Amino acid sequence: MKMIERNRRNMPQGRGFAAARAATAAGVSAGDLHEDQDVYIPGRFVEKGHLTPPEVSGSLRSIKLANSGIRRALVHQQAEAALAAEDSRSNPHDMWLAILALLYTGDIVTAHAECRRLTKDTRWSGSPQHWEVLTLLRARIRLLEGDGSEASSLLDVQLARGLSPHLSGLAVAWLIEAHVLSGELGQAHQVMHAHGLAGRLDTSSPDLVHILAARGALEHAAGQFQHSLKDFMACGRLLTDRKVANPAVIPWRSRASSAALATQQGDLALALAEEELVAARTWGSPRCIGLALHAVAVARRDGTSVALLEEAVVLLRLAYAWGELIQTLHDLGILQIDHKNLSAGRSHLETALLVARESGNRLWQHSLTSTLERLDVPHLTSQELHIGQLASAGYSNRQIAETLFLSTRTVEFHLSSVYRKLAISGRSELHSALHTQRLPSLRGDHCSSVV
Numbered sequence: 001m002k003m004i005e006r007n008r009r010n011m012p013q014g015r016g017f018a019a020a021r022a023a024t025a026a027g028v029s030a031g032d033l034h035e036d037q038d039v040y041i042p043g044r045f046v047e048k049g050h051l052t053p054p055e056v057s058g059s060l061r062s063i064k065l066a067n068s069g070i071r072r073a074l075v076h077q078q079a080e081a082a083l084a085a086e087d088s089r090s091n092p093h094d095m096w097l098a099i100l101a102l103l104y105t106g107d108i109v110t111a112h113a114e115c116r117r118l119t120k121d122t123r124w125s126g127s128p129q130h131w132e133v134l135t136l137l138r139a140r141i142r143l144l145e146g147d148g149s150e151a152s153s154l155l156d157v158q159l160a161r162g163l164s165p166h167l168s169g170l171a172v173a174w175l176i177e178a179h180v181l182s183g184e185l186g187q188a189h190q191v192m193h194a195h196g197l198a199g200r201l202d203t204s205s206p207d208l209v210h211i212l213a214a215r216g217a218l219e220h221a222a223g224q225f226q227h228s229l230k231d232f233m234a235c236g237r238l239l240t241d242r243k244v245a246n247p248a249v250i251p252w253r254s255r256a257s258s259a260a261l262a263t264q265q266g267d268l269a270l271a272l273a274e275e276e277l278v279a280a281r282t283w284g285s286p287r288c289i290g291l292a293l294h295a296v297a298v299a300r301r302d303g304t305s306v307a308l309l310e311e312a313v314v315l316l317r318l319a320y321a322w323g324e325l326i327q328t329l330h331d332l333g334i335l336q337i338d339h340k341n342l343s344a345g346r347s348h349l350e351t352a353l354l355v356a357r358e359s360g361n362r363l364w365q366h367s368l369t370s371t372l373e374r375l376d377v378p379h380l381t382s383q384e385l386h387i388g389q390l391a392s393a394g395y396s397n398r399q400i401a402e403t404l405f406l407s408t409r410t411v412e413f414h415l416s417s418v419y420r421k422l423a424i425s426g427r428s429e430l431h432s433a434l435h436t437q438r439l440p441s442l443r444g445d446h447c448s449s450v451v
Contacts, residue, residue, distance in 0.1 A: 247291070
């Protein structure tokens with residue numbers, strides 16, 4: 001706890017901070033939440049019997065407050081009250097709002113339990129309209145938990161059965177995110193193209209923000225960082241226009257920060273990350289704060305980064321955000337190794353692998369196993385590595401000596417040491433053996449995802 005409080009006192013107060021406060025408030029205060037004010041709701045119901053009622057329900061007030069990113073405790077209280085009301089339990093619109101509000105507050109446990117109860121309710125299991133709402137909620141919970149495989153299975157089945165028009169765009173966006181989370185980029189591209197989301201998007205789509213976020217995540221995973229940054233920034237502009245300041249709705253700033261960092265725009269990356277941290281702290285959700293801390297740590301890459309990542313690990317674990325926890329543990333481990341703290345780095349990577357196994361994330365299991373295997377390879381000195389690389393490229397001992405201004409005898413000595421450390425018999429095995437010497441860098445060659 002002392003470490004967490006210390007890091008809070010050391011939060012950024014400079015670049016981007018004034019803009020952050022403006023973005024966090026988004027022009028909305030508790031007193032501005034009038035009942036006739038429009039409100040953004042993912043998958044907004046527009047069909048008969050499910051229009052927003054004239055009287056503003058507790059669930060709708062919860063969503064309004066949640067969008068503005070304020071009074072999280074009140075949002076949670078109102079959502080639980082709606083769930084307890086018998087009239088609401090039979091109404092898919094009210095349940096959609098109440099469970100979404102719970103998810104925004106970070107209460108995945110209660111949301112999960114409520115969905116399990118609804119699956120046993122004949123009013124829900126016997127109604128296709130009710131069931132599609134429940135399926136999307138269950139898929140969203142799986143996404144937030146980092147289980148892309150289960151989320152994509154739920155969404156694939158429901159899309160095959162058919163979905164109401166007001167939910168189809170959202171389902172497709174979440175399906176793309178699920179495939180990205182599982183490392184199934186080919187399937188994600190197929191879904192995107194099949195639904196006409198590869199080019200210019202329909203600006204009238206009610207869930208354009210989620211479509212942009214999903215496409216941005218796919219582009220980021222595919223290494224198309226400029227396109228990813230463009231889509232996340234467009235997503236952010238739309239959310240701000242709709243007075244949505246809460247990163248719990250879509251953490252677009254941290255995702256855009258990652259893309260900006262990958263395009264060598266360090267100042268923009270740090271400003272975005274810092275702004276999201278301010279908004280996340282205002283809202284108070286552990287998952288939101290953990291994501292933002294991770295983004296700030298990676299964008300800063302300085303003496304504060306390890307402590308920020310350590311705090312992020314604590315918060316993401318509390319939030320059951322297994323996917324983000326794995327990513328953060330990985331980045332913390334790689335950073336510790338970069339700082340020559342091999343034992344601490346290995347420990348974090350092993351913990352990440354354990355979480356990946358327990359959560360069923362096969363993509364991260366493979367990546368982390370490979371990374372840990374590389375750590376087991378004996379370390380080569382820089383001189384040995386240079387000589388080994390030249391030998392692997394086909395240079396003779398004499399050519400290596402001339403290139404590095406060494407004697408042939410010295411080259412032979414180092415080359416013998418390379419063979420011994422790598423447990424190989426000669427030059428023919430050098431290429432594959434030397435490849436294992438290269439560890440991924442922070443936000444570099446690993447299965448990073450911004451979902």
